[in-house]
Amino acid sequence: MPPAPGESGLYNRIAVLRAERGISRQQLADAVGVNYQTIGFLERGDYGPSLKLAFQIAEFFRLPVEAIFSAQPLTPLSQQVYAGSRPREKEQS
Amino acid sequence: MNTDYAIGHIRIRFESQARRRRFVALVYAVLALFDLAMSYLHSKEIAGAWTIGLVLALVVLFGVLWIIFSQISGDMRARGDERETHRRDHAHYVAYYALLYLLIAELVMGNYRGPNPISPHLPVVLHAFLAQSPYFLFLATLFLYLTLPQAILLWTEPDMEMLEKSR
Numbered sequence: 001m002p003p004a005p006g007e008s009g010l011y012n013r014i015a016v017l018r019a020e021r022g023i024s025r026q027q028l029a030d031a032v033g034v035n036y037q038t039i040g041f042l043e044r045g046d047y048g049p050s051l052k053l054a055f056q057i058a059e060f061f062r063l064p065v066e067a068i069f070s071a072q073p074l075t076p077l078s079q080q081v082y083a084g085s086r087p088r089e090k091e092q093s
Numbered sequence: 094m095n096t097d098y099a100i101g102h103i104r105i106r107f108e109s110q111a112r113r114r115r116f117v118a119l120v121y122a123v124l125a126l127f128d129l130a131m132s133y134l135h136s137k138e139i140a141g142a143w144t145i146g147l148v149l150a151l152v153v154l155f156g157v158l159w160i161i162f163s164q165i166s167g168d169m170r171a172r173g174d175e176r177e178t179h180r181r182d183h184a185h186y187v188a189y190y191a192l193l194y195l196l197i198a199e200l201v202m203g204n205y206r207g208p209n210p211i212s213p214h215l216p217v218v219l220h221a222f223l224a225q226s227p228y229f230l231f232l233a234t235l236f237l238y239l240t241l242p243q244a245i246l247l248w249t250e251p252d253m254e255m256l257e258k259s260r
Contacts, residue, residue: 034176037176037253
């Protein structure tokens with residue numbers, strides 16, 4: 001479940017991606033040139049990043065920016081990945 | 094914000110909002126005392142040695158607090174963190190907008206040419222203080238100009254300890 005958008009009104013997957021790849025806040029902060037606290041504010045949705053920072057984060061994770069940030073609630077990545085394969089599974093059965 | 098401040102071997106952590114607010118209150122208590130002492134000195138042609146000593150002690154104390162104060166509120170040029178820059182800009186806007194009212198009040202008081210509004214029946218101490226109030230306000234404005242944006246930043250930043258625990 002993505003975190004609530006907080007003050008920024010933006011949903012994001014930064015915490016999930018970080019956990020998945022075993023990256024600390026400090027490592028991500030150093031890579032994109034911000035304070036580690038700012039990563040915390042971004043993850044909680046309390047701060048909306050600039051376009052530049054959003055693209056820097058997207059580049060760091062090697063994902064399109066819309067896969068990380070959204071104005072709409074984000075569905076879990078697993079649900080997105082397997083959503084397309086379900087009908088085929090049903091056809092096979 | 095630099096929430097982990099070190100003076101030699103002493104480390105002071107400022108993640109806690111309550112701790113930051115106590116620190117801001119301490120800075121302004123020292124500044125208020127300094128302002129009062131300076132206003133008293135201004136009213137006397139010859140000040141006693143103890144008064145000058147007190148003022149010098151307050152200057153040193155404020156100097157030390159000012160160094161910590163400006164260090165923990167962060168150095169925008171060094172880090173270039175966009176959130177901090179945004180918060181700092183907002184704090185400056187709020188601070189200087191509030192100071193505008195103080196400056197208008199001083200301008201009105203400074204240009205007042207009517208009858209003396211201070212009653213001669215007031216206690217001597219209060220009478221002396223009111224007579225020095227333009228000088229007191231001038232110093233207060235100067236101190237607020239130097240410190241208010243940082244104070245707003247330290248006062249309003251969320252409690253980092255609570256945010257970390259709530260995750």
